[in-house]
Amino acid sequence: MEGMFMTTGSMVSVVPMDPALPGVHYFTATPDPERSVFKPFIFVKNAHELKETSSPSFGPDDPVKKKPRFQSKPDRKHPLFVKHELIVAIIDSYKERGQKITEGLRQLEKETMKEMEKLLEVGVEVPDIWVNLFSGCVQKELGLYSKS
Template sequence: MMDILRDKESGINMEGGFLTTGSLASVLPKDPQLPCVHYFTGTPDPARSVFKPFIFVPNIQQLKKTCSPAYGPEDPVKKIPRFQSKPDRKHELYKKHEVAAAIIESTKERGENMLKKITTLEKEKISEMEEIAHSSLRDSTLAVNLFVEAIEEELKAYS
């Protein structure tokens, strides 16, 4: 599914006037004892993103690095008349992904190295998930920080 979501020729991975804003692939096991694992990019262009694992378990941390900034009472949504200005709603990972995408497009060697890093990271996360998922998550603390840790590693890979 991740490969399909990365396919630009088919039009599934959109560029141009409309942009893929994030992608999701889920593993829904038949065995009810095994957890459902969801892989989110949290960034546009899944061809240059890491699908990061997420499992719904108690005590999940707030996902601050993939959360749109809050503007409080100054938010154009809350002001009247509404939408007179357009704030930057990009979260930290999105911004870093934009910079990485520009590097990948413009700098051949550095771009190839970056793509290799994110591809390797994604494979590692999928392998980790397979181990965790088959353990039936007896210890759900393993899953609490999966997504947040993957984001931190992705941010490093984009540096």
């Protein structure tokens, strides 16, 4: 959503007609879907914590837990969000470099969609492949940002 405030992410879900196939949920985990990669996620057992897309924890020092509450405002941006902010600033400031980054993001998204179509078409013998699907794509996106 542009304008008054930024959203924290966007999502698209694909629910197959075949009940044997899993539903695939694509998340950006960043506030600007136009300058993000939709990354696939499938709900599975043994899913790991997604550190690159989880807000930092402040434990007992969290302003939410202190009294009086909310006397300070910690930065709760997760690592992917922080990198995304930097990349958006580059895209906005440097036309040629920004275009190259955007092309890289679209290419990564296309490759990911092709992989998902193939996996859903032929099936997966080892369901554990789904466990790291989202975090693997986050790593690829962060790698793309690092090259920029």
